[in-house]
Amino acid sequence: MKEIAAFEAGIKLGALFHQFIGAPVSHDNAEILARAMESCMKLQPYVAEAEVSIDRKKLEAKLSGFGYCSLSPEMLRARVKVRISEVEVEAVLEWDEERNYPLMKLVR
Amino acid sequence: MKEIAAFEAGIKLGALFHQFIGAPVSHDNAEILARAMESCMKLQPYVAEAEVSIDRKKLEAKLSGFGYCSLSPEMLRARVKVRISEVEVEAVLEWDEERNYPLMKLVR
Amino acid sequence: MKEIAAFEAGIKLGALFHQFIGAPVSHDNAEILARAMESCMKLQPYVAEAEVSIDRKKLEAKLSGFGYCSLSPEMLRARVKVRISEVEVEAVLEWDEERNYPLMKLVR
């Protein structure tokens, strides 16, 4: 059962990343975009909790001459808790500076 | 100039469709998802107005056994007004039942 | 370890679906699109095998008046094998007619 919950958690993070990377983002809409992303995660099977945030410093660093940028892997953070019957797993997506990679991992 | 405005309007509708098709959607998050999509359009260069809506009847018809579905071409509607100096163009995205196609067209 | 492999398999299927749903597809490019999708899966960590196919009958049924359509959940099938050290898991994505849903599941 724990395997299934881990599988489901993986689906949610892979989905989030690949659905939304590239979306236009700035300080103006980072909040609503993150909330909409959470709302999408929460609809999916077995999701008990979901949190998404967009790192404002990394967003700032990426802003184009037009005042916004594309949502990029460096600035995206997420946490999802999946529950199937009594079994829970939690997973996060976080930029790994050392590997230069949007690392997804099980945290419990 | 009118050509450039028309080009910019095309970019916005193509971007919207291909960024968000596939996103998890239900009656619960259709509103916030549509607002987030508008917020993305409004960031892009020369956008004066943007409206996005998700057809609830078509959404209803697509719901899976899990109570939500993927945002699909049939249910997405959008309107964008682009303004460059004095020149304005307006374009819409709307499902064309006859052609079975998410038709994008200039309306003025 | 099996949990981690299952998590990784979930990431790959969630990623595939949400990256490519919406892409323009017809009988002309279904093959190259499926191969490109596989190539993307194979780059990801721990993927030992990946197969993607696009159901041509469902594609045919979705064709617009312009001779192509958007890649939709009904027509997408995939299988991924993840290997971490000695541990392997295999997962599939397949349309579930009964639930009207692109079901992802562990098969071993």
Added chain:
Amino acid sequence: MKEIAAFEAGIKLGALFHQFIGAPVSHDNAEILARAMESCMKLQPYVAEAEVSIDRKKLEAKLSGFGYCSLSPEMLRARVKVRISEVEVEAVLEWDEERNYPLMKLVR
């Protein structure tokens, strides 16, 4: 008519960018991914020519510790020619270093 052609060209570039940004890419699959992207563009209405390339130096610079990266705006280049009756327009997508932006523009 020229406006309509410009509108159609904009759709194609906006679609390309937002469909494929985020896809896993390395030196191994950059070629097939670019060809698949072109194949998608060529299906769309009024496209007479389409070319997509992925800048290998920028790809190299983005590689993660896992040997691949997400397709990012900096590395994507495209050119599309749209023809409606006798009217042709051509447009390009190219990273603008000064504006830090994936600039799309009409070239004729």
